[in-house]
Amino acid sequence: MKSFENKVAAITGAGSGIGRGLALELGRRKCHLALSDIDDQGLQETVDRASRLGVRVTTNKVDVADREAVYAWADEVVDDHGKVNLVFNNAGVALASTVEAMSYEDFEWLMNINFWGVVYGTKAFLPHLKASGDGHLVTISSVFGLAGIPSQSAYNSAKFAVRGFTESLRQELDMMDCGVSATSVHPGGVKTGIARSSRIDSSVRDLGIDDIGGREKFEKTFITSADKAARVILEGVRRNRRRVLIGPDARVFDWAVRLLPSAYQRISVGYSRFSTQ
Ligand SMILES: NC(=O)c1ccc[n+]([C@@H]2O[C@H](COP(=O)([O-])OP(=O)(O)OC[C@H]3O[C@@H](n4cnc5c(N)ncnc54)[C@H](O)[C@@H]3O)[C@@H](O)[C@H]2O)c1
Known part of the structure; x- marks a missing residue:
């Protein structure tokens, strides 16, 4: 897609962070917006700012873990805007x-949002993207979709799955040569609300991780702005692009896994022990 002007983009999790x-x-590039989130207040803040950019903005409260709601939203976006060219399966949560x-319960909560939410968003919008004649689907995986990390098994499971799902879809x-493409995105640490809204189980103490102050510590490692x-x-x-890496930390992950496909885990254990002291 060479230009975003007069296209229509649907974004999940648009009430905060990367989605906003x-x-x-x-909006700055004159693309019309169909925004959704479960957080009314955050969504309204995004709408207030996006509406000043002179583009058409519609909003829906959509829980991406609710398959029927995602399908209904996809139909509504096309009814409202006449077409949809871009879908960003962005909504996500974290769990340690x-x-x-x-x-x-926690594992399923995360998988329903971070994995199934991506599947629903993709399958619900794909026919509409094809009908637009110029479509692109973006899924937000993570560097944790490239490498496994202690305390992140659920998040790793979802983000590895999103990567495999997107790479298969892209091919x-x-x-099909159908005018639609797909990109898997792998951010390193991005300064957003994700750590604050994460669930942390006290079991992480067994790994030396502070379940009370852990969020703030984790946030300090975020280096890239959402913009x-x-x-x-x-x-x-x-x-x-088939794959997009975000931030120098993402490049480090990428190279570590390429150079040390399994031995990177020893470094990860060493680093995790060191950083929790
Ligand atoms: N911030 C990072 O460092 C980072 C790194 C790698 C990947 N990611 C991924 O980026 C994506 C965006 O996260 P972010 O960092 O901007 O976090 P964020 O918390 O700032 O934004 C996530 C948004 O998703 C929404 N959301 C949560 N559950 C939802 C649900 N069930 N249905 C609809 N919306 C829901 C939240 O209300 C929030 O507005 C996520 O998929 C996340 O896993 C983030």
């Missing part, structure tokens, strides 16, 4: 726990 960054950057202690779309992340993602879409 994408909405505002697309050991595998041993993690409750199925199918290439083979910058949005610009990098849109450049990846413009260039039709």
